[in-house]
Amino acid sequence: MPHLTSRAIPVQAPLRDQVADALRAALIAGELRPGVVYSAPALAAELGVSATPVREAMLDLTREGLVEAVRNKGFRITEMTDRDLDEFTDIRTLVEVPTVGRVARTVPAEQLERLRPLAQEIVTSAQKHDVLKYLEADHRFHLELLSLAGNRRLVEVVADLRKRSRLYGLGDLDESGRLVASAREHIELLDLIVAGRAEEAEECMRRHLSHIRTLWADGSARAEDGGPALR
Structure with missing residues (x-):
């Protein structure tokens, strides 16, 4: 599990959107790798939030085609061909x-x-x-x-x-x-x-x-x- 660079989420911010933005930034920075499966609890611990907004954010990223759900495991970063x-x-x-x-x-x-x-x-x-x-x-x-x-x-x-x-x-x-x-x-x-x-x-x-x-x-x-x- 990589360490996500200084992206702790402010308590007052809309968590779902802020978490989604943080995860997109991690994708761009290469901190989250294509083909790798990440669990919501592990990502939540990195960002200092509960697992719920991470799961909600990941569903948003799924709709954008950036990640895909892996049953009982978490989310896989979509690979680009x-x-x-x-x-x-x-x-x-x-x-x-x-x-x-x-x-x-x-x-x-x-x-x-x-x-x-x-x-x-x-x-x-x-x-x-x-x-x-x-x-x-x-x-x-x-x-x-x-x-x-x-x-x-x-x-x-x-x-x-x-x-x-x-x-x-x-x-x-x-x-x-x-x-x-x-x-x-x-x-x-x-x-x-x-x-x-x-x-x-x-x-x-x-x-x-x-x-x-x-x-x-x-x-x-x-x-x-x-x-x-x-x-």
């Missing part, structure tokens, strides 16, 4: 690439510029090797950008895909500078959209999603091999 990664990337490409083009053609530049601080936050977080903040800012940037197309259901679909395709066990991949390179693509993408260069923005988004696919694969491989945790 190459086919899973390819299918998630294919769907996101089909949805996000043309949507970015539409946004570039129709949304005023001053409205798009409101995303600039988020794009910069992604880069800053990557430079500081803070992968959790990087992912949080990345999540907000992509969904807020897509929301400018005016289709709520589209945003919901992409948000669900992002949950199901979380970066498991990134470990120290950021040390190679690859996360910084991926982060800077957000600024490049925003510059192209603000300039109304729709076709180039679509190509940039397609390239960005391809790079994310590679990071998914490498992060999952390190998690399965027991690679180092983030912190």
Whole structure:
């Protein structure tokens, strides 16, 4: 049973949601490994809460496809296959690439510029090797950008895909500078959209999603091999 990094849950917080967030963070950090079965009481002891909110949180993660229940034992962290990664990337490409083009053609530049601080936050977080903040800012940037197309259901679909395709066990991949390179693509993408260069923005988004696919694969491989945790 790994030690979960400094994620004791405040008593006043909504336990179910806070525990779910803590477990998602542990997945990303590589502290919880794909294919391994974890019991609710053991995780509860690590987080300093009772087993009940852990079981409730695990049910939420089960619905997101991140874990699966193992009868009389606990929950197994779902393993991502190459086919899973390819299918998630294919769907996101089909949805996000043309949507970015539409946004570039129709949304005023001053409205798009409101995303600039988020794009910069992604880069800053990557430079500081803070992968959790990087992912949080990345999540907000992509969904807020897509929301400018005016289709709520589209945003919901992409948000669900992002949950199901979380970066498991990134470990120290950021040390190679690859996360910084991926982060800077957000600024490049925003510059192209603000300039109304729709076709180039679509190509940039397609390239960005391809790079994310590679990071998914490498992060999952390190998690399965027991690679180092983030912190």
